[in-house]
Amino acid sequence: MLYRLADAIPTIWLVLTLVFIAMRILPGDPAIAALGDGALPEQLAEFREKMGLNVPIWQQYFNFLIGTLTLDFGKSYMNGAPVLDLIARNLPYTIQLTVAAMILGTVIGIPFGVLAAVKRGKLPDSGMRIFSLVGYAVPDFYLGALFLIGFALNLRWFPINGAGSGFFDILHHLFLPALTLALVKAAFIGRLTRTSVLEVLGKDYVRTARAKGARENRVIYRHALRNALLPLATGMGLSLLATLSGSVAVELVFNRPGIGRLLIQSITERDYGVIQGGVVVFALMVVFVNLMMDLLYVVIDPRIRVK
Amino acid sequence: MTIAPSLSRQQPVSSTHPGPLLKVEDLSIEFGPEGTAVRVVEGVSFSIDAGAAVGIVGESGSGKSMTSLAVMGLIPSPPGRIATGRILFEGVDLLGLPRSRMPEIRGRDIAMIFQEPMSSLNPVMTIGDQIGEAIKLHEKMGREERRQRIIELLKLVGIPDPERRLGAYPHQFSGGMRQRVMIAMAVACNPKLLIADEPTTALDVTIQAQVLELMHKIRRTLNTTILLISHDLGVIADICERVIVMYAGKVVEDADVKTIFRSPKHPYTRGLLQSIPRLKDENTRLYQIPGMVPLPGTIKQGCPFFPRCPDRIDKCARETPPLLEITSQQKAACWVSAGATS
Numbered sequence: 001m002l003y004r005l006a007d008a009i010p011t012i013w014l015v016l017t018l019v020f021i022a023m024r025i026l027p028g029d030p031a032i033a034a035l036g037d038g039a040l041p042e043q044l045a046e047f048r049e050k051m052g053l054n055v056p057i058w059q060q061y062f063n064f065l066i067g068t069l070t071l072d073f074g075k076s077y078m079n080g081a082p083v084l085d086l087i088a089r090n091l092p093y094t095i096q097l098t099v100a101a102m103i104l105g106t107v108i109g110i111p112f113g114v115l116a117a118v119k120r121g122k123l124p125d126s127g128m129r130i131f132s133l134v135g136y137a138v139p140d141f142y143l144g145a146l147f148l149i150g151f152a153l154n155l156r157w158f159p160i161n162g163a164g165s166g167f168f169d170i171l172h173h174l175f176l177p178a179l180t181l182a183l184v185k186a187a188f189i190g191r192l193t194r195t196s197v198l199e200v201l202g203k204d205y206v207r208t209a210r211a212k213g214a215r216e217n218r219v220i221y222r223h224a225l226r227n228a229l230l231p232l233a234t235g236m237g238l239s240l241l242a243t244l245s246g247s248v249a250v251e252l253v254f255n256r257p258g259i260g261r262l263l264i265q266s267i268t269e270r271d272y273g274v275i276q277g278g279v280v281v282f283a284l285m286v287v288f289v290n291l292m293m294d295l296l297y298v299v300i301d302p303r304i305r306v307k
Numbered sequence: 308m309t310i311a312p313s314l315s316r317q318q319p320v321s322s323t324h325p326g327p328l329l330k331v332e333d334l335s336i337e338f339g340p341e342g343t344a345v346r347v348v349e350g351v352s353f354s355i356d357a358g359a360a361v362g363i364v365g366e367s368g369s370g371k372s373m374t375s376l377a378v379m380g381l382i383p384s385p386p387g388r389i390a391t392g393r394i395l396f397e398g399v400d401l402l403g404l405p406r407s408r409m410p411e412i413r414g415r416d417i418a419m420i421f422q423e424p425m426s427s428l429n430p431v432m433t434i435g436d437q438i439g440e441a442i443k444l445h446e447k448m449g450r451e452e453r454r455q456r457i458i459e460l461l462k463l464v465g466i467p468d469p470e471r472r473l474g475a476y477p478h479q480f481s482g483g484m485r486q487r488v489m490i491a492m493a494v495a496c497n498p499k500l501l502i503a504d505e506p507t508t509a510l511d512v513t514i515q516a517q518v519l520e521l522m523h524k525i526r527r528t529l530n531t532t533i534l535l536i537s538h539d540l541g542v543i544a545d546i547c548e549r550v551i552v553m554y555a556g557k558v559v560e561d562a563d564v565k566t567i568f569r570s571p572k573h574p575y576t577r578g579l580l581q582s583i584p585r586l587k588d589e590n591t592r593l594y595q596i597p598g599m600v601p602l603p604g605t606i607k608q609g610c611p612f613f614p615r616c617p618d619r620i621d622k623c624a625r626e627t628p629p630l631l632e633i634t635s636q637q638k639a640a641c642w643v644s645a646g647a648t649s
Contacts, residue, residue, distance in 0.1 A: 203426065204421060204423050204426040204427040205426065205427055205428055205429040205430070207381060207421065207427070208421065208427045208429070208489070208492075209429065209440075210381055210410075210413065211379060211381060211413055211414060211418065211419045211421075211493075212413065212414040212418075212440060212441045212444060212492065213410045213411065213412070213413040213414030213415060213441070213445060214410065214414075214444060215410050222440075223429055226431050226432075227429070227431055300431065301430075301431060302430070302433075302476040303430060303476070303478045
């Protein structure tokens with residue numbers, strides 16, 4: 001496990017470097033972006049000095065790496081707040097959204113996939129196919145906008161923006177954005193489940209389970225599904241990462257606080273510190289998710305368990 | 308070997324039913340969409356008395372496995388379908404039972420062991436759980452009592468250190484050991500009929516002998532009726548007293564084992580016997596039946612063995628021979644053996 005963690009370090013370093021380079025290549029001057037076109041040269045110089053932008057580029061890179069190691073991403077160029085605070089304030093919302101979408105997507109996707117596999121070629125299977133086609137084809141920001149207009153603006157069942165406070169209020173605010181991401185995810189998971197369950201249903205041990213006298217439900221849920229989860233776990237990991245990036249668009253559409261919206265905002269403002277910090281957090285989350293997936297395999301599949 | 312009382316059946320086997328334990332009548336199995344379906348088993352009839360051990364021998368594609376799956380009600384459907392026939396178990400037609408009744412019978416009255424021990428066990432369940440499930444599905448029993456039963460079963464099939472091994476997963480066992488686990492699972496509820504479909508084919512020769520010895524032991528200790536499916540007459544001769552020879556979906560000979568080895572009446576059976584390697588004539592080439600098994604559905608009339616038969620006469624091309632009684636102990640589907648000359 002430690003080895004796996006050590007394995008992630010080069011990945012993170014690469015991401016950091018790419019982000020650093022990308023930010024410096026992009027046109028636009030953070031000092032002008034922060035202070036406006038009318039700022040005096042002295043003000044610009046003072047700003048650059050304060051933010052560490054006046055030193056040679058390799059030294060900026062070095063400072064950035066050291067800063068990341070000590071979890072110090074500097075201050076926002078725009079409002080002077082420490083980047084870490086900004087991230088800490090926004091991160092929980094993104095996690096809420098991602099986790100909710102993941103749970104909802106799985107809860108919708110897996111039973112649908114199983115149903116489609118068991119009723120292969122019949123109505124539920126065709127329904128699943130149409131659903132997943134739509135789910136693949138419709139972009140999440142578009143779906144989100146439709147939901148927003150339909151259920152929040154017109155029907156007024158759900159709030160239009162924000163994240164709410166208090167448990168039920170949070171859930172109320174969370175539902176539509178989470179559903180948006182979840183439907184896309186359910187299409188993917190459902191399709192994957194169907195394929196996986198179909199394959200497993202043809203296995204010899206499924207026949208053995210029937211030969212024991214297990215009824216169909218037991219055969220499917222106790223014997224087939226658990227084995228079908230093995231390939232599914234990989235797909236779910238990938239899909240969780242897709243949801244993370246999907247949350248960027250959905251946070252914008254629903255005007256929800258979160259890392260995604262923070263990132264978009266700081267990119268338009270050339271707020272290097274926040275962008276770098278945000279990307280590092282995303283990279284860490286990706287690494288963390290991959291790690292969790294590896295752990296999940298061990299839980300599901302006894303063959304991987306180390307003695 | 309003493310067997311704990313819980314493993315032996317409370318009442319004697321088939322106390323109420325007078326006839327044979329299993330009687331298959333005119334069984335035909337089709338595959339494919341209706342209209343263009345292909346018959347892989349056609350007009351198969353045989354019966355097995357309680358306590359007997361009967362073998363079905365035949366090449367791949369002869370329909371022997373399909374016949375046994377039909378008895379279990381496990382023909383994959385679609386595309387498979389039972390077109391005609393009755394399968395009477397203790398006098399009750401299994402094909403006439405509602406679908407929901409079959410799971411009660413599977414595993415409790417009729418159990419089955421499969422060919423591939425490597426893939427027939429669920430890789431994510433411990434073997435204790437898998438054997439326990441077979442018990443749980445059919446018998447009410449406390450957790451501890453069930454555990455004891457699982458341990459007894461593992462002892463019966465010769466798995467060392469059962470208390471510890473019941474928590475192990477299939478991948479931690481060798482092929483032979485897995486087949487023992489499969490057997491333990493199959494006999495967990497002390498079935499009246501045990502169907503073993505090529506139980507030793509996937510195993511190497513020394514392990515084969517051990518598994519066959521175990522089958523003998525199961526028969527002795529549990530008094531189980533056995534239907535053994537194999538392509539290997541030697542394996543069948545080891546376990547069974549009677550053998551049914553299948554070819555191209557039909558029964559071509561049905562006789563007791565000694566008679567078949569001494570005087571086979573169907574030319575196909577003779578071919579099978581001649582193709583068993585023998586130690587004494589090591590210099591001669593091993594006999595091979597010329598030609599190939601016909602694809603299902605390609606034989607329209609006449610004897611299915613006609614194209615490969617060394618003894619064929621004109622009648623064989625025209626009329627399909629039914630299973631004819633040659634002696635009271637032996638039936639064969641062959642015009643020539645029944646005395647026809649032209």
